[in-house]
Amino acid sequence: MMIMSRPILMIFFFVGVIFLAGCSTSGGRAPIVDRTVNIKNPITSTEKNGEKNKIKKKQEEEVKDSNQDWRPATYVVKKGDTLTEIALDHGLSYRELAKWNNIPNPNIISIGMILKLSPDKIKVTQGPKKDNVKRVKEKSQDSANQRGGRSNYISWIWPTTGQLAYDFGSGENTKGIGILGVSRQSVVASAPGIVVYSGSGIRAYGNMIIIKHNSRYLSVYAKNSVIMVQEGQSVAQGQKISEIGELDNRNYQLHFEIRRLGKPVDPVDFLPELSSMNYINRAAPIFRSSATRILNVLHAAGVLMISKDKGFSING
Structure with a gap:
């Protein structure tokens, strides 16, 4: 029977801990995988049809539960x-x-x-009967569009790649989610729409972009380093609109929100889910990086001897 020395046991213990850490998720959510955004194919993850229907049902339920506009006059x-x-x-x-x-x-x-x-109501002067019928028809159609769930359905995509820094309802800004990235990383429009804001008018948001998608939904992209769109500009889904900004000490992060009638909703409920295989592929480099750091610590403590020719050997 082979008896392992204490240093060997220490190495196995540390590697085991790192392996478990690499397999766990932050905040219980799978990280966002690296991928190329394709405008023609807005949902780039390996989602099933059931997942797409789930997201659509979520949006339709929100519209159904709030037929009345909560906003005051x-x-x-x-x-x-x-x-x-x-x-x-x-x-x-x-x-x-x-x-x-x-x-x-x-x-x-x-x-x-x-x-x-809201804008002042336009007074309709008395005119030909035919014109009145046309105005009533237009008004009825507009009301139907505001109430209907299907007309407000949006197929969203992730605005960038990376791990979640914080979930909706947590972190410094509870109104959205944080996505970690790297220098000069692209941020894309999560859905098609019109840029209604581009600037730094809200201090906590830094360089920010707001895109209006329809009468109900807005998306917010905050803490950017570079903004590449202007107010009034139409953007396509997947179009690059900015680059992730640096927070501190070379940490890069995007703050992302989805708002319905101005109220923040959890973006993860509207974005496509990711496959477990993509999660495993993402976790692998995290494990390698953490294991390397542990080995360097053991080497500094004299437990390991690292050689370019012979690899590493264990002291003791």
């Missing part, structure tokens, strides 16, 4: 408010708010100002 400006933040929290464009409230400079609003959150 007006909003009273408070200390610290910006027009950009007010617009985001109500699912609107700050330019729309400025126009509806006759604000010449969107950067200047005063405490106590009452903002209208």
Whole structure:
């Protein structure tokens, strides 16, 4: 029977711990795998048809549960408010708010100002009967579009690749998720839409992009290093819009949100899930990197002797 020395047992113990760590997930969620975003094929993971239907059902349930628009008719400006933040929290464009409230400079609003959150209703003057019928028909169609679940369904994709830094409801910003990345990593539009904001008007968000997808949904891409789109620009799904920004000490991270009528929802509920094999492939380099660090520590402690010719040998 072979008896292993204490240093050997220590090595097996450390490697076993690293193996278990490499197989675990952060926050109970599988990491996002590296992949090339394809505009023609928006869902790039190996998802099944059932997963696609699950995401669609989730969106339709949200619309069904909230047929009534929660947003009030007006909003009273408070200390610290910006027009950009007010617009985001109500699912609107700050330019729309400025126009509806006759604000010449969107950067200047005063405490106590009452903002209208919708345009004034257009008064219809009496005219030919045929014209009235046409207006009623258009209004009915618009109402149907706002209530209907199918017209609001969006097939989303991940905006970038990397591991989740924090989940929805946790982290420094609880309104979205954080995705880790590297320098100059691309960020793409999660769904097609129009850029309604591009700038740094909200301090906690840094360089930020807001894309409006329809009358209900917005997506937010924050803490970017470089912004590559302008306000009013139409973007396609998968189109590069920015690059991930550096937080501190060479840590790169994207903050991503999906908002329905201004209210944050968990993006993971709308994004496609990933296959277990992709997760294993992602975990492998994490294991190798961690194991290398442990071996270096053992070498520094004199437990291991590392040689370019003979590899490594165990002391003791």
